[in-house]
Amino acid sequence: YTEQMLPEILKRKTGPKEKNVSMYEQISVAMKQAQGHALGFQKQINALVAASEDARLQERKRAGVTYFTGKVLDPCIQSVAEHITSLGTLTKVAKQVKMWKDLEVQLKNKKQEISEIL
Numbered sequence: 001y002t003e004q005m006l007p008e009i010l011k012r013k014t015g016p017k018e019k020n021v022s023m024y025e026q027i028s029v030a031m032k033q034a035q036g037h038a039l040g041f042q043k044q045i046n047a048l049v050a051a052s053e054d055a056r057l058q059e060r061k062r063a064g065v066t067y068f069t070g071k072v073l074d075p076c077i078q079s080v081a082e083h084i085t086s087l088g089t090l091t092k093v094a095k096q097v098k099m100w101k102d103l104e105v106q107l108k109n110k111k112q113e114i115s116e117i118l
Contacts, residue, residue, distance in 0.1 A: 001106050002028055008099055014092040023083045027076055027103070034072040041067075065114055073111040080104045 002024070009020045041064045048057040084100050087093050 001103060002031060005099060005103065009096075012096060015087070015090060015096050019083070019086070020096060023079065023100075026079060030072055030076050034068060037067065037072075061117055065117055068114050069111050073107055073114070077104060077107045077111070080107065 005024055006021075009017065009024055012020070041060065044060050045057065045064075048060060080100055080103055084097055084104065087097050087100070
């Protein structure tokens, strides 16, 4: 979803373009870093499944859920919520607010999906 946001942000003539771009970049960087960590976790999980190390597998799952929800998604959700609040004081930004709210919903859904792994 974030890939679709940048063109939408850049085409808006009203609202705080710099603030929107900055928020987009912050979320984008966090997601790219998380993707790198996810690949590392995936390798560990695959190795533990192959070795049938169930206890260690559960520990890595818990660590992954804790990391991705607490260190990645929660800060992103909070930042987006704060950004939405800051946009609420401006006029003619309804489409921008909707775009950020949609992202917030997707982040919350991803958090719920990850939390259900345990």
